[in-house]
Amino acid sequence: MLDPLLATPAVLRLIDLAVEEDLGRGDITTEAVIGNAATATADLVAREPLVLAGLGVCTAVFQRVDQAITSSELAKDGDRVAAGTAVARYSGRAASILAAERTALNFVQRLSGIATMARAFVDAAGGSGLRIADTRKTTPGFRLLEKYAVRMGGASNHRFDLGSGVLIKDNHVAVAGGVGKAIEQTRGKAPHGLKIEVEVDSLAQFEEALATRADIILLDNFSPADVAKAVGLARQRSPRPLVEVSGGITLKQIPELAAAGVDIVSSGALTHSAPAMDLGLDIGLGDQKARI
Amino acid sequence: MLDPLLATPAVLRLIDLAVEEDLGRGDITTEAVIGNAATATADLVAREPLVLAGLGVCTAVFQRVDQAITSSELAKDGDRVAAGTAVARYSGRAASILAAERTALNFVQRLSGIATMARAFVDAAGGSGLRIADTRKTTPGFRLLEKYAVRMGGASNHRFDLGSGVLIKDNHVAVAGGVGKAIEQTRGKAPHGLKIEVEVDSLAQFEEALATRADIILLDNFSPADVAKAVGLARQRSPRPLVEVSGGITLKQIPELAAAGVDIVSSGALTHSAPAMDLGLDIGLGDQKARI
């Protein structure tokens, strides 16, 4: 079942776009060969090891196509699943299951890809306090779902959008005339519930951010040595700001960053470059069982 | 400019979903620091070598956010572009450009990723007659755009949806009681402008498909030897059916398949697993030029 808080109007509209694009002109082959009478049962099976995410969306697609399709979910989002594991079973009119199949799979494969990559990053951080966070580099229209998949992989969310967080970047700094000025200007205007985060690209900027009491300081493309220095400086402040690192961070760098005492690593690759995981439907029509 | 035939109601709705999700609550940082008066000019720059796709969509996002943003496109979709190349320039209110930036990039990075991978496959097929085609394994809601990106990479489109092509798969065969029966049933019912394609998983099925005059035969997970045999058998028929190969085909296998005389290779990875290409905005505010 799709969690009610994921079944927002925008997500339902995205599902509708997807159903319309694949099914909006009918399913010629199935109409010709299968007809409306046949029923089927289909198992959604992981074809490789993965962290599951999007099972509810997958179910929602089946039931959007045909509300008479019944589902039983055998695993839940966030589970690590071995190859060959059936994670859900769908039953109903064969024509409906075949019609919904591709769209349903396209969602769950993509979201599981994200959860699986997020989990790998989190695991690499080990027991350290390092938080792995996503970015706004998400598939257009998929942000709520992809940020959910990130959480299902054990990682954490950065701000949802431009209205739910303050992040002062280089252009803001340039216009304001310095890191400190930008921070002061924002503090007076942003909603009082938001911390002030600023992106810096040098230790000098970092120290200016410290001095004006930024809540979070994002190190953009710092060398490992400078990261270490920045963490050291931050720890001398009370209250101490959070130190975040970003910019093409790979899985391999995570342990070193964790060891350096960085608070947060944020990575766009989690959402923009995670390859789809392979899940498929094993469909049984009548007394046979075929793999699609 | 977004080609009018890509600016369909569904694509515009997808752009709206994307703009709403990133900008639907405003841009707190920019409102606080930049205000409404400042103007800016931004160059869209390839940060790595790539095949460009989605430039028009990128422009459409900027102009959806603020129709007063002007654009000049310096390259066109389908172009191979070197790292460092500016492919478009956008000018207008700084607040609007900063607000649209992330969403616009998210589109063009993803679509260029697809075009770049498609181009690699097409290049691997060299001057052979082998067609590289996509599948329906696209990002939900993005099919029109992603199939366009595939064409921009020089590859070809398979059927758009379940209503614009006939593809008889294992379940259809199972219900119909054999490849031949499924083909006959479909021929009487499908629109007369569509060819009959059937997926087979053995040489026996392949021969049955030949005998019932399938127009296209899709070999699912055939060994190289069996692919060669199938191509040989097909060439003895007049009219001769097209032979298509699918199922986890990698870039490395393309030359061999081309040499074997296969007509079409279809690959889901083109759309479901192409990593995003790195493009960014170089934004100049007043007399400065900053890299975001």
Added chain:
Amino acid sequence: MLDPLLATPAVLRLIDLAVEEDLGRGDITTEAVIGNAATATADLVAREPLVLAGLGVCTAVFQRVDQAITSSELAKDGDRVAAGTAVARYSGRAASILAAERTALNFVQRLSGIATMARAFVDAAGGSGLRIADTRKTTPGFRLLEKYAVRMGGASNHRFDLGSGVLIKDNHVAVAGGVGKAIEQTRGKAPHGLKIEVEVDSLAQFEEALATRADIILLDNFSPADVAKAVGLARQRSPRPLVEVSGGITLKQIPELAAAGVDIVSSGALTHSAPAMDLGLDIGLGDQKARI
């Protein structure tokens, strides 16, 4: 029940447009006179002989207005129905049934009109192999439904839209510089699952189409003699192309065209000029039965 594969997002949006336009400001008369407590049972009755189509859409309108309305369908789409036949029964809140009545009827009357005219054409073709097909001259927004009604009348669908079939027309020929050139250009670019159809307006063009192996040749306003010649020429080819005839074809011409060996007749009148069939609701409120 509306077949799930007809209940696409676009069809539901059309139903919503229709409900909104008739009911978006309430039903003043019924609110004043009937109130919310009364229940009713209504029979949907054919008032003239017809081929039924759109019963599911009719039911969907009732249930869109009030999901508590129950339905039992007494006939099915495609059935030939005598005057006076009740084809469905709806029960529920009287105010809801009265509110939905007009919109529900507007759908089923129109779609049954199309099915009835299609059936007349198919019957006129008798046992010949002549296929009666529709065109894209459908009511805007109704294509999926109207093409379905055509099938319910026993006829066949031409391409759904500009993206699901190749049809080279005079303007394409003019730009390409000839029928043959247009065909060659298209063959290299269209998805491999689509046949190449070309419209010709002379025997000379027909022969050029034959020579370049068009899959389907559409004769536009040919004389009966020329139709016969074209069919004869086509039969000498292997593989032989399909011959389609179009352009203001009336019911009366069908037998002659069938006899001439034409493969397909396509007719826009099936969808753009079929008069609505008369179906009405017989509503019983409490112990009375009134005809509306």
Added chain:
Amino acid sequence: MLDPLLATPAVLRLIDLAVEEDLGRGDITTEAVIGNAATATADLVAREPLVLAGLGVCTAVFQRVDQAITSSELAKDGDRVAAGTAVARYSGRAASILAAERTALNFVQRLSGIATMARAFVDAAGGSGLRIADTRKTTPGFRLLEKYAVRMGGASNHRFDLGSGVLIKDNHVAVAGGVGKAIEQTRGKAPHGLKIEVEVDSLAQFEEALATRADIILLDNFSPADVAKAVGLARQRSPRPLVEVSGGITLKQIPELAAAGVDIVSSGALTHSAPAMDLGLDIGLGDQKARI
């Protein structure tokens, strides 16, 4: 140009549904043969005598597909137009004009069909005071446009929807326990700007409606003699109610009803059974002129 008051959100949504259904997967033939560079000029020509309606919608479709298409309208809605008359000219990218053509024509052909039939009814009423009115038997989703077409044919609109007029029908009468009671109940509750109309099926009911001062009395399936009697009775009242006649009225009956002094004839056929009028595009590409 589409009159701004017809360009409502609902009408634009209907146009979007229509554009999406024909163009949502691109135009394969035109993309293959014509490309993006060619331009064209197209004349919209009446192929038979007709009353024009929907020219603005036609233009809106062209410009929805490609806002760079320019238009010049050579006639206006409501004009009687001879066969062969060019009523508008469109210029722009050839690919866009070809893509929009079918959808644009589908609208204007249908709406002109309605205006032409309405005009025939109005003409049949001659100089009498008889008003020809439409009903709610319109194409779902098209009510605003079709009622506009009715006015363009010189006829008049009945209530737009269930919320903009009071019409007491047999079921309301049955529940209320008589014509008079239904009228009284409604008078107290309906907005004070609406007249009370009641449908009667006998002279007895008609007299009851007179007695309770209905503002408009609709005679359902009355014989000519009874119509005459009813008109006579109505004329004796002050204020005198309007007398409306409905129920399968044909063009032939109009003069007689006009002569009888009926105030209004309402006819569903105007909108549900008017055949489409034939209008087509003459398209010139470069230096040639082709008829499509």
Added chain:
Amino acid sequence: MLDPLLATPAVLRLIDLAVEEDLGRGDITTEAVIGNAATATADLVAREPLVLAGLGVCTAVFQRVDQAITSSELAKDGDRVAAGTAVARYSGRAASILAAERTALNFVQRLSGIATMARAFVDAAGGSGLRIADTRKTTPGFRLLEKYAVRMGGASNHRFDLGSGVLIKDNHVAVAGGVGKAIEQTRGKAPHGLKIEVEVDSLAQFEEALATRADIILLDNFSPADVAKAVGLARQRSPRPLVEVSGGITLKQIPELAAAGVDIVSSGALTHSAPAMDLGLDIGLGDQKARI
């Protein structure tokens, strides 16, 4: 339950806008603290005396967020409710109830505010024949709901929109060249079921309206003495027109206007300035009961 005739596509779209704006990025606090397992029961309680309206919309919001939430309504729209009265009870997943709470309350508080103010006006008119009516000064997007709330307060609706009533205002009079000419022009063109209402701002205009037999005459900012004169003049006519008064009428003026024999008072304040009524949820989680 939301009355089916209020659950129009437009109202559902408004509810979706509201749900999306509050819940479109999830509920961070509840997800962190409450989780998905906890259930809750919540009583909707009037915190001050009020006339209830919008209970069905409130329920619809809860069930739009989570269709598994069950409801039992303990009062009905139109009821006068004392402070402390529980008017509905909702049970289901605690996370869903907390997520929907604010949006659901925002609807019912606003609509009850309108009903309560309408009821005060109606009560002030006492047993006189004076009708209290609303205007088109409603919250954009809320017209159907707010006019419903007006009826729940015992008042009456003026025309719904510009297409369901005739109201000739000063600008129309100016263009037509006088009250009488404006009335004549309209009578010939408006649907025959609509009365002709004209707004006048002097006794001279009033007499012109009488002379041309306006059905309803709206007195704009008349002095009490002139109102009385106008009522007197109207009573001498047969048929006598309705006299309506508008323009910043306050509750205090109602008895005097009722006594003067005015037929209708229309007031924009009913919808544009009614303060929200205080209703809240008392939520019990497990064995505790907290007031939010």
Added chain:
Amino acid sequence: MLDPLLATPAVLRLIDLAVEEDLGRGDITTEAVIGNAATATADLVAREPLVLAGLGVCTAVFQRVDQAITSSELAKDGDRVAAGTAVARYSGRAASILAAERTALNFVQRLSGIATMARAFVDAAGGSGLRIADTRKTTPGFRLLEKYAVRMGGASNHRFDLGSGVLIKDNHVAVAGGVGKAIEQTRGKAPHGLKIEVEVDSLAQFEEALATRADIILLDNFSPADVAKAVGLARQRSPRPLVEVSGGITLKQIPELAAAGVDIVSSGALTHSAPAMDLGLDIGLGDQKARI
């Protein structure tokens, strides 16, 4: 002009809902009397002193109805405006201006009402550091606009929605088993850019919140003495939390709360109970000038 960052898809959809509900069936009176040829110029005039907000939305409505309407804005949002001030001028087709008038006014009257009330609160806080903030008690669908109006009145925004801020309320506390536990649980899970706010209803809870380092503590219905104590306790902490007061705060209480050193007062009345401000159109048709 509507600021591009307010012209989100959701706001445009709301404008469409509003235009559709008032204009979706045309404007009968204007069509009958004014026709399409007349032009007009209309001044938007404040009829009472107010703080302007929503001028851009007002303009957007006019131009949504007719994009040929030109506007010149004579004041800007946030301005304090005297009675009689013209704040904008619109010119174009008279029929379009009359059609758009009511809907345009409904927006700007409501939003100016909010800005005006917000300004009164801010002024009452004088030069103190007290921030006046809104809540989520906004008109459903209007949140972005109403929070903008609040800022135009000089006040500040609280969190936009449930996903852009953490606010632990009584139910969260109850489930977590105490203020401290709730804070700890949230800190580990909420995005790192959000402060932790907790609502407390006693000094004991306040001290627990202090001890667990809540970033913001919201005092719900505290007595003035307890407010003072809480502020005193907060000031002893480093970093010191923000103290917010809420719960039916009236304008009169603001100076006292400011004097007490409270950081933020949040008030739902700003958005749920601000009466509409009176703005109207003075329309000149040809050479006359009429007040509507």
